[in-house]
Amino acid sequence: MDTFDAVATKLETRQFDGKKVRAEVISKVLEAARLTGSSNNTQHWRFIVLSDPKDVSRLAEDSTTGLWVKGASFAVLILANPKVNGYLIDVGRALQDMQLAAWNLGVGSGIFTGFNQEKLKKDFQIPDDLVPGAALGFGYSAVKKTGKKKKRNPLSQIAFSGKYGQPLSL
Numbered sequence: 179m180d181t182f183d184a185v186a187t188k189l190e191t192r193q194f195d196g197k198k199v200r201a202e203v204i205s206k207v208l209e210a211a212r213l214t215g216s217s218n219n220t221q222h223w224r225f226i227v228l229s230d231p232k233d234v235s236r237l238a239e240d241s242t243t244g245l246w247v248k249g250a251s252f253a254v255l256i257l258a259n260p261k262v263n264g265y266l267i268d269v270g271r272a273l274q275d276m277q278l279a280a281w282n283l284g285v286g287s288g289i290f291t292g293f294n295q296e297k298l299k300k301d302f303q304i305p306d307d308l309v310p311g312a313a314l315g316f317g318y319s320a321v322k323k324t325g326k327k328k329k330r331n332p333l334s335q336i337a338f339s340g341k342y343g344q345p346l347s348l
């Protein structure tokens with residue numbers, strides 16, 4: 179899939195059809211994360227891959243805004259070092275690359291960022307120097323979204339030419 183098309187068509191997937199995603203696909207998604215650039219090339223992130231349904235359910239239980247992840251075929255918990263400047267940008271870039279790499283292979287995904295930190299830390303043995311940045315659930319969508327339009331503001335509202343507020347002219 180063309181990169182722009184992938185960006186333009188990818189929507190968050192929170193309802194999954196129960197079909198297992200193959201290990202080769204999981205591998206490719208992780209490779210996309212690994213290849214992403216990070217602040218000063220620190221590569222401080224760590225990825226906990228959960229493909230056992232029991233682990234995915236535990237992640238759902240430890241979330242405050244991602245209960246839906248329990249239906250995912252696999253999930254990835256992204257950890258990062260909060261001492262690194264812009265660490266959440268690094269998390270965001272890696273997860274977006276993972277989502278697009280998955281989408282290119284027909285696999286949907288959704289992000290969530292709300293966690294019960296203490297429980298999560300204990301359940302997944304997160305070291306003290308790392309914090310959870312986000313989690314992603316992956317799987318095949320149970321809902322046919324083709325044709326569904328993204329709800330986004332028009333460019334004229336969010337982009338300007340030269341200075342803030344000056345209408346965009348290209």
Ligand SMILES: Cc1cc2nc3c(=O)[nH]c(=O)nc-3n(C[C@H](O)[C@H](O)[C@H](O)COP(=O)(O)O)c2cc1C
Binds near residue numbers: 188191244290292
């Ligand atoms: C930084 C960030 C945090 C988010 N946190 C959550 C979350 O906790 N739970 C959730 O279900 N979706 C979460 N989302 C997903 C957004 O709701 C989603 O990107 C937005 O609604 C657009 O969805 P669409 O691409 O399907 O139109 C988050 C997205 C971002 C970028």
